Amino acid sequence: MSLLEVNNIHATVAGQTILKGLNLSIQPGEVHAIMGPNGSGKSTLANILAGRPGYEITAGDVQLNDESIVEWPPHERAHAGLFLAFQYPVEIPGVSNMEFLKASVDAHAYARDEQQVGAAAFIKKARQLAESLDLNPEFLKRGVNEGFSGGEKKRNEILQLLLLEPQLAVLDETDSGLDIDALQVVAEGVNRFRNANNAVVLVTHYQRLLDYIVPDFVHVLADGKIVQSGDKELALKLEEKGYAWLT
């Protein structure tokens, strides 16, 4: 059984067709890198998977664990095990990071009919994770991403990933805006997350992220569909030759 099956997806944003027949199959334990030139539809794919309003699927289907999620609201997709790490995480003044994280974890527990984690244990775990990602635990008292640098926002995304432990993590250009040290910290967090039961989709422009998170598959997206797939060698080839030879 596939963890994720994307079947011949067509999708529009603001009336413009972006995805034009995209297929993708992901098994547990795999890491897939999605690369491609600007405007090829990489971020649209990430948002379509997460169910962002305004991103409309006009044909095709997306199945998570053999269930179609096309009609599901974003929070139900999250409960089913899907996680999107944002390219540009928003700042939410007034909602503390800790409060936000606890609300997220509680919502997952409620959906699974599980016992909520006690506040003290939760705070301890969140602080430990923050420290492990080189993120000042005091930042957890601030508003969500409020006053965070670009790198801190991305590390905060990985903190959420590690807390929520989804089945499928979609990382939308998580490497953008990161210096090399931050990139290593983020990559280490993603590698810590990986196991035989979950999977990762890495949307990225650059091969350098794949030095730290080694993909099983690399796909090139161009004009709304996957035009080439291969292993990590494909990423090296793209780094050398660019995308022109594929389109």
Added chain:
Amino acid sequence: MAYVAAQWAREPRAPDWVENGDARLRQMTQALNSKQHKERWKYSKVQPVLDLIAAPAAAPAYSPLPEGISEIIYPNTQNTAPLGPDWENAPEATACLFYQPCVHVLEVEGNIESPLLIQHHARSLPLVIRLKANASLDLQETMLQDDEQQVQTLWIELETGARLVHSRNIFSKGQHWQYLRVNVGRDASYALHNHSSGARLRRQDVHICCTQPGANAEICSASLVDKANHLDQQIVLEHSAPHTNSRQTFHAIGNSGARVTFNGRIHIHKDCGGTDATLANKNLSLGTGAVINTKPELEIYTDDVKCAHGATVGQLDDDHLFYCSSRGIPAEVARNLLSEAFLKTCIRGPLADDAHAELQSQFKAQDHA
């Protein structure tokens, strides 16, 4: 039966305490019929407030007065009233001062470490609080929530170097009119933390005057106005001396069918150079049918000042909602979380925890409505 003025569209009835031909009635009538006050009462009916002013009042309940605070009760005739009339700026409040049988005056000296707690019930007699030079006080006002009709007029004077932190939580649901006047003296400092809900009628008049150089005033206000409830905030901040500062931030949420009005005016008089004043009013309109009127105003008669004002009416940010839902937080919970956050940035001071709890319970009540 007397009538306030023929010009009033609905010819509001004068309160029972007004006698025909009374000079003070004429003064109030004249003031209320001015352009300024007609504008002030554009979004609230004046008659219920006049009726509230008219009803018998009682002294509010205080916590035991800490050492350094003394209470004086003035019989309230024109000769003994502790404050001069201000028919022009505050006709209703002045009427309260003159027509209620007495005025309670609290005089504060020194640094008062214990907070002064005031609990209002129903209609309160006018109250004057005077902070002597270099005095400081933490004033906390609450009110019984069950009372159907409530009135308060509070007049505060801060002498040189005095400091007052004033917090008030107002969550009753009946008819409520509240007037607050603060005169801030030289190098004195006044901070108001105002937390409120809407009500069948809730009218908050606030008039703060920075009267001497170095005076500083701050207002931070958070309000949640529920279905079919009303809130009308009329705020004036006057700078009548050079080198004075003010900061005002008002956040309000209007739910379905709520009626929210904000009119905030910064008035900088002549020869008040070096004044620095800001006013921000932000409103969230949630659900359908909420009506939000907002009008921030500047009236500036001096060149060398810094002054900014702004108002917004909007809805919850779609990107914030999606971020929450992408983390598994259901849309309704996310809306409450973000709405609370919007108000939380303006909930401060010693009554903040109580205000949080009350507003949270109101958000939860909406969920179950």
